[in-house]
Amino acid sequence: MSKMYLGVDIGGTAVKLGLVDDTGAVLRRAERSVSFDGYKTPILDTVQAAIRDFLAQDPPAVAGIGVSATGQIDSRRGVVAGTCGNFPGWIGVKIKDTLEREFNLPVTVANDANCMLLGEVWAGAAKGYTDVIGVTLGTGVGGGILTGGHLLEGARGLGGELGHYRLHALDGVVCTCGAIGCYERYAATTALVRGAKSAGLELPDGRAIFEAVAAGNARAAAVLDRWIDEVAQGLAGLVHIFNPQLILVGGGVSAQQKLLIDPLAEKVRSSVMPAFAQGLEIQAAALQNDAGLVGAVYYFLQNAPQ
Ligand SMILES: [Zn+2]
Incomplete structure (x- = not known):
């Protein structure tokens, strides 16, 4: 019988759990809100309760826990090193130590965008590739870089943060991180919506904009084209640095x-x-x-002491 692992994906609004086998197949899933009381309950408390309940049902012999977490994650220590201020009480949380003590299992922790890329490399669209730039376009921009078959982590595991790569530093929009002109402010779907608004279009979200373009709205098409230009220019800069075989685009808009x-x-x-x-x-x-x-489980397999 193949070994089983618990994958835990801690996002800003919910935690997702999955029982994952050693081929990357997900055998059982659960999800729980982490923001249900406006973060009065610390996120990690909710995560621990969700894991406890998940492992109590039909208890599988889990060999370890791989955690994917939102924010800047020091993956060497399994600690939250920074956020853009969105999640109260998240900075400094010792995810790895806390979960190892509670569940008596080895735990690894890595940034969510890096884990998304690794998931695609293990069992998704990037299988077999060695040099990949992953970019997730949502309300923010997440990123991950695979180079020579290895995840680029940097000194503390914070690497690959494409969203805060500065494309318009001299005259740009202020970012949630406090800097000016970050890629995220131009390539996130929120930037697409902002573009529609300043063009005088009443299209409240990305979906409405894509629908308008599909229906032949020329002004919406111009807004979309301009946004894709911004997304493309950031990626073009990265292509020259990393020489990828594949750029993998995630987020709801990637279905378009x-x-x-x-x-x-x-x-x-x-x-x-x-x-x-x-x-x-x-x-x-x-x-x-x-x-x-x-x-997160793939990261665990590559990094946990076996
Ligand atoms: Zn920024």
């Missing part, structure tokens, strides 16, 4: 193959030096909701 992935691929390829465009693929992520917890 014709209106997003195809034009984005075209813009990235035409914005890089020709040699960098050769063989460069741009694809939508495959695992979506499971990617974080599956990748």
Whole structure:
């Protein structure tokens, strides 16, 4: 019988749990809100209760816990090193030590965007690739970089934070991190919505904008095109640094193959030096909701003392 692991994906609003086997298949899932009382209950308390309940049902012999967590995660120590101020009480939380003590199992912790990329590498759209840039376009921008088959972590595990790569530092929009002109402020779906608003369009979210474009609204199409330009320019800069085979795009908008992935691929390829465009693929992520917890288990398998 194959070994089983618990994957835990701690997001800003919910924690997802999954029983994952050693091939990356998810056998059972659960989800619980972490923001139900406006974070009065500390996030990690909710996570611990959710794990306890999950392991109590039909108890599997779990060999370890891989955690994917929101925020800047010091993966060497398994501690939350920073946030952009969104989650009260999250900075300094000792995820690894607390869970190891409580469940008497080995635990690893890594950043959620890095785990999403690893999930895709293990069991999703990036399987078999060694050099990948993962970018998740949502209310913020998450990122992860695989180079030479290894996750780029940096000195503390904080690496790959594409969202705060500064593209408009001199005249840009203020970011949640306090800096000016971060990529996230231009490439997140919130930037697309902001663009629609300043063009005088009453389209409240990304979905409405894509629907308007699909229905032939030329002003919405111009707003979308401008946004894809911003997404593409950031990626083009990274292509020159990392020379990836694949750029993997995640987030709800990545389902828009014709209106997003195809034009984005075209813009990235035409914005890089020709040699960098050769063989460069741009694809939508495959695992979506499971990617974080599956990748957390893959991180565990690669990093936990066995
Ligand atoms: Zn920023």
